[in-house]
Amino acid sequence: MSPRDSAEVLRPFGLEPDPVIEHYKRDVDRTRLRQNLQRTVAERMALLEELQRLHEEARRAGAALRQSR
Amino acid sequence: MTDFGRLIGTLTDAGVDFLVVGGLAANVHGSGRLTSDVDVVYARGAENLKRLAAALAPLHPYLRGAPPGLPFTLDQRTLSTGLNFTLVTDAGDLDLLGDIAGGGGYDALLSHSVSIELFGRPVRCLDLPTLIQVKRAAGRAKDLEVVAELEVLLDESSPPPGEDRAARRPVEGGEGA
Numbered sequence: 001m002s003p004r005d006s007a008e009v010l011r012p013f014g015l016e017p018d019p020v021i022e023h024y025k026r027d028v029d030r031t032r033l034r035q036n037l038q039r040t041v042a043e044r045m046a047l048l049e050e051l052q053r054l055h056e057e058a059r060r061a062g063a064a065l066r067q068s069r
Numbered sequence: 070m071t072d073f074g075r076l077i078g079t080l081t082d083a084g085v086d087f088l089v090v091g092g093l094a095a096n097v098h099g100s101g102r103l104t105s106d107v108d109v110v111y112a113r114g115a116e117n118l119k120r121l122a123a124a125l126a127p128l129h130p131y132l133r134g135a136p137p138g139l140p141f142t143l144d145q146r147t148l149s150t151g152l153n154f155t156l157v158t159d160a161g162d163l164d165l166l167g168d169i170a171g172g173g174g175y176d177a178l179l180s181h182s183v184s185i186e187l188f189g190r191p192v193r194c195l196d197l198p199t200l201i202q203v204k205r206a207a208g209r210a211k212d213l214e215v216v217a218e219l220e221v222l223l224d225e226s227s228p229p230p231g232e233d234r235a236a237r238r239p240v241e242g243g244e245g246a
C-alpha cells in the first residue's frame with residue numbers, strides 16, 4: 001500500500017500540508033507504525049513500558065561504564 | 070522511571086476530569102517513541118482542582134527541576150492560581166496542563182477526545198488530528214519528527230474510500246465514545 005497525498009489525508013481534518021513536516025515524513029518507518037497499528041492500546045502501552053525499562057538499563061550500564069574508567 | 074499506570078490510575082480512581090495528551094497520547098495512537106512523562110489537560114473547575122490535589126498528595130508532587138526545600142504545596146489554591154505545572158512525583162514525571170497552545174483547555178478539547186481503556190481504566194485521550202494540531206501549534210523543533218510520524222499514522226489509520234484497512238486498530242471514537 002502506497003502513502004496517499006498528504007493534502008488528501010490532512011484536509012478532512014482542517015490541516016494543511018507543511019513543507020518542513022513533509023520533509024521529515026520521508027524518514028518515517030511506515031512498516032514499524034503498521035505493526036503498532038495492529039496492536040491493541042494495551043499492547044502499545046506494554047511496549048512503551050518495555051522501552052522505558054530498556055532505556056533505564058542502558059543509562060545504568062552507561063553510568064557504570066563511566067565510573068569504572 | 071515513570072509508572073504510567075500508577076499515575077493514570079491515581080487520577081481516574083479519584084474521579085479527576087482530565088485528558089491524556091502529549092507523548093503518551095501519541096503512543097496510544099500508534100507511535101513507538103519513548104516518552105518519559107505523563108501529560109494531561111485537566112478541568113479547571115473548583116471541585117476538580119480539589120480532587121486533583123487530593124489525589125496527587127500521596128505521591129508528593131514537587132516542581133520538576135526546582136531546588137529542594139522550596140515551600141511548594143500542590144493544593145487547590147496552588148492549582149487555581151497557576152495553570153501549567155511540570156511535576157515530579159513518587160510515580161514519575163507528570164505535567165498538569167490547564168491549557169495547551171492550539172487547543173485550549175479541557176472544555177474546548179473534550180469534543181476532540183476519544184474514550185479508551187488505559188491501564189484497565191476508562192480514560193479520555195486527545196484524538197489524533199487534534200494531537201497533530203496542538204503539536205504543530207507548539208512550534209518546537211523537537212516535535213517536527215513527532216508530527217511527521219503522527220501524520221503518517223493518520224494516513225495509515227484512516228482508510229480512503231473503498232480500501233479495507235480493517236486489520237489495523239486505530240483509536241476511534243469521539244464525543245461520547
